[in-house]
Every structure is written in structure tokens, then in C-alpha cells.
Amino acid sequence: MREQQPAPLIDSPAAVALAKHAQAARQWRLRELFEQDASRATQFTLEAAGLCLDFSKNHLTSETVKLLAEFAEARGVETLREAMFRGERINRSEQRAALHTALRLPASATLTVDGEDLVSEVQRELARALAFAERVRQGDWTGFNGKKITDVVNVGIGGSDLGPMMTCAALRAYAHPDLRFHFLSNVDGHAIVATLAKLDPATTLFIISSKSFTTQETMLNAHAARRWFLNHADEKYLAQHFVAVSTNTAAVEAFGISRDNMFPFRDWVGGRFSIWSSIGLSLMIAIGKDHFGNFLSGGHAMDEHFCQAPLNANMPVMLALIAFWYRDYFETSSQLIAPYHEDLRHFPAYLQQLEMESNGKRVTRDGQPVSMKTSPVIWGSAGTNNQHAYFQMLHQGSDLIPVDFIVALKPMHDLLDQHRALLANCFAQAEALMNGVQDASLPPHREFPGNCPSNMLLMNQLSPATLGALIALYEHKTFVLGVLWDINSFDQWGVELGKTLALRILSELDGSETTPTHDSSTDALIKRARDAIK
Secondary structure, three states: OOOOOOOOHHHOHHHHHHHHHHHHHOOOOHHHHHHHOOOHHHHOEEEEOOEEEEOOOOOOOHHHHHHHHHHHHHHOHHHHHHHHHHOOOOEHHHOEOOOHHHHHOOOOOOOEEOOEEHHHHHHHHHHHHHHHHHHHHHOOOEOOOOOEOOEEEEEOOOHHHHHHHHHHHHOHHHOOOOOEEEEEOOOOHHHHHHHHOOOOHHHEEEEEEOOOOOOHHHHHHHHHHHHHHHOOOOHHHHHHHEEEEOOOHHHHHHHOOOHHHEOOOOOOOOHHHOOOOHHHHHHHHHHHHHHHHHHHHHHHHHHHHHHHOOHHHOHHHHHHHHHHHHHHHOOOOEEEEEEEOHHHOOHHHHHHHHHHHHHOOOEOOOOOEOOOOOOOEEEEOOOOHHHHOOHHHHHHOOOOOOEEEEEEOOOOOOOHHHHHHHHHHHHHHHHHHHHOEOOOOOOHHHOEOOOOOEEEEEEOOOOHHHHHHHHHHHHHHHHHHHHHHOOOOOOOOHHHHHHHHHHHHHHHHOOOOOOOOOOHHHHHHHHHHHHHOO
16 A cells, blocks of 8 residues: 655645735735834844844744744754754765764764764864964975965865855955965866966965865866976975865875875765865965864854754744745745855855755655745845846846845954945845835836845854854755755755766767767757867
8 A cells, every 4th residue: 555645845734824824924015014013123133153133124023933933843943953963864865964063063072973973083183184284374384395385276166165265265354364275166277277377386285175086077177287287396296285185095195195185074074064174174274273263163153053042033043934934935036145245255156055056956855746945046246246236136126036135344454434335335225125215206217116025144243253153054044944845955966967968978079979869959069069179
């Protein structure tokens, strides 16, 4: 007898209650909600781990928060949260834990999984990476001519690139003044040619970041860098200029890197959650062990809040519930991330991978079709540039697009007039999106409908600790959304199909296979490209 499947998520009692409530909520005007409740901003503001979240400019009331929290409870957010932190294999399709949170546990903590003391292992690997980073920072690790390293090139892709690139840019103010950092991910040769042209092989250190040491894009770039280096130096010096973040010892050594300079990370660390691990080696070199320790502490502080705060006062949970509310009950298809901080300019791209690779899924953890809309499109750039690019669409376009504004109240510079202007623009955009302008004396093209929702995330200053908390906040938001939709946020099978087909087409582009095997369009494209690059 065939096992009866549970009712679709959308038909659950908690979802039905939300749907009924949403019928009224979609008619609300944000301006009127503020007029009806003078304490609204205070009521809908949370503080945790050095961050402040004002979510009052959303279509919700205390009843909405109550219903959303009840939905989260019914979906098992608390149960699965505990399972994740315990190290259970919540990544069912790969039979793995998702223990990136263990990477930021203090040395005094204890966590035993399958009989192994994970904290001791994590601290041991962290100490090795930090010790190497300090040698580079202090000038004790030199190039083949005895000169100090001046340039560090991180070669990776996905989380092995986006995490280091984003964090090194974000914490620029804390970085070593005599070191420059470069990031190579795109297999497009134009990228590596442009980067190598700036470098001196005698003072450049390459970090090759690939767990398997077989990732196509990363290894093509790594071998191109290796050839470039060997055009200027003897092969015996490779070990001074190349280190690896990997677990494939044989491949690393075959490349010419000493196993002493290989920094592993565990299979329960997903790429988009890996900046806390050895993947963060370039960040360790940039900011040093004390600041990196503060970065980890900030992430851990958010972990503790996430584990301890009730659902209706839990910052990651509320951020997820608001995103869920708009995606599934207001049918929004995208969300804008707008950091009003130049050093956070790569943060929207970082969140694109974090959220869309995690939650861009169409089946549940049990393989059934998801009955609700899952990940929206995540996009954005730094303010105030964005105001002169696409904010026109937010104010007067036909789509409702929720916004997360992110801002530091204090700058890392002394140009206070510019910082006040930055803050003024950030706060004004949120206010304008909410209130709009309706005036019968104005022509239609001068009216703004308003009623556009936003969150405002504040930090006192962008520091290693607040950046750690910010990243952990969005990691947990992503996890909670996965639980709400009943999907596995920790695999990424959708990435694999294109890679497999690319390997097949590569053999056709290089001429080793010429028999047409695709649709007529793809075959024609391959032939045209093959003729052009003979």
C-alpha cells in the first residue's frame, strides 16, 4: 500500500491562517499603520550582537508577527535549529552535517559529534592558518629573492572567492597597509591576464582554494598562474609562492605545493558558509589574528542570539519570516540588498550565492514538489550609486520589491559632511519608499505610490565583529527560510548539470570531438566558435 503523503505546506493550518490574514494585510498602507500606532518603531525593532534591525516599515502588525511565529514553530524551526547545532546530518541528499557554526565556537566550548571533539580539531586548524598568516604579515615568509610578500592572490570560485573578496573589501580599514589583495575566479582569461600584469612574481603569494583541487575554473587559473610564475623563477621556488586550501594532498603535492602549506576544511563546511574556515586565509592575512578572532566572535554572538531568543524576538527568524511573508503572500519575486557603505559593495553578490544557491529549490527534503514559492532573486549594490541607477523602478515601477538597507552609523574616516549625506540619503529612501507622494495637483508622472516595504539594519561601525554578526544573521535567515519551505538549504545539485555539459562541449571546442551531438543551435554555436579560435 502506497504511503499517504502529508498535506501540501500551503494547506497546513498555520499557512491557511496566514493566507486569510494576508488578504487584509495586502490592503494596508504603511503610512496609515504608523499613524495608528505611535510606538510602532519601538515595537518592531530588535537588537543583537551589535546590530539593530528596524522592521517597522513592513506590512505587519503584532497579529502578523504572532501568526508568522506560529507558522515557524509549526514548521519545526526550533527543532531543526537544534539539530543543526548538534551536528546532525540535516543535509539529507549528501548525508552531511551543516556545522559552519562550529568554526566560530570559542576554544572553551565543547562539541562532540560522532565521538570526535570538533572544537579541538577546528582550533588546531585555525591556529595553523593564523600562524601562517602572521608569518606573511610580519614579512617572515618571503619570496624567492628574499623580499617580503606584497601581493596575495586568492584563486577560487563560488564561496571560495565571494567570501574572501567580500570580507577583505569590507574590512579594508583593518587590513595590513603594505599588502594588496587580488581575487581570481572567472575562467575568462581576460581576468587573470589583467591581474598578473600588476604583479611581481618575486613578491606574490597565490592561495589556491579548492577542496577537491579539481574544480575546473579554479585549476585552469591556478595552472595559468603557475606557468606565469615559472617563466620568471625556478620550479624549486613554487612552494614559497603557492599554498592551498584543500583536502586533496596528492593533487596539491603534484602541483608543487608542500603538504605543510595545505590548509584543509571539513566536508560539513559548505562553500557559501566557508569564510570562517581556512577559506578565510586571505582575510586572516589581511586583518591578522586578533581581528579575525573578533570576526569569529561576532558570528558566534549572533549564533547565541539565534539559539536563545524566542521566535518573535529573534533577529534572523524575523528577517526570514518577513522575506517569507512577502515572497509567498505578496508574491514578490525579488529582494534588494542596499548597503549604504562602500566597503560592503560586494555584500549583495555574496548574499546572491548564499540565498539563491541555498534556497533556489523546487522539491522538499523528501523529494515532493514544493507548494509555495521559494527563493526570490537577490540583487543590489552600494548606495548612493544605486539611487541613480535603479531606484526609479522601486519608486514608480510596477513591481513590489522589498529592500534591506544596511548602514553604519559611524564612518571609518573623518569626512563627516559626506557621511551625514550618506545617512540622510539612506533614511530618506526608506521613508520615500514607504510614504510616496500623492498630490492631485501633480501630473501622474510626478506621483509616487509609496507603500514599499523595507528593513533598516544598523551597526554602530563596520568592524570585524559586526561584519561577523551580519554574515551569521543572513546565514541563519537562509536556514530558517529553508525550514519554512521544507527544502534542503545545504546542497546545490543545480550547479552540477551545467558543469557536466561544459566538459562535453569543451572536448568539441578543442577539436577532439566533432560529431554533432546537440540541438541545432548549440551545434552551430560550437562550430562558429571552433572556426573563430583555430
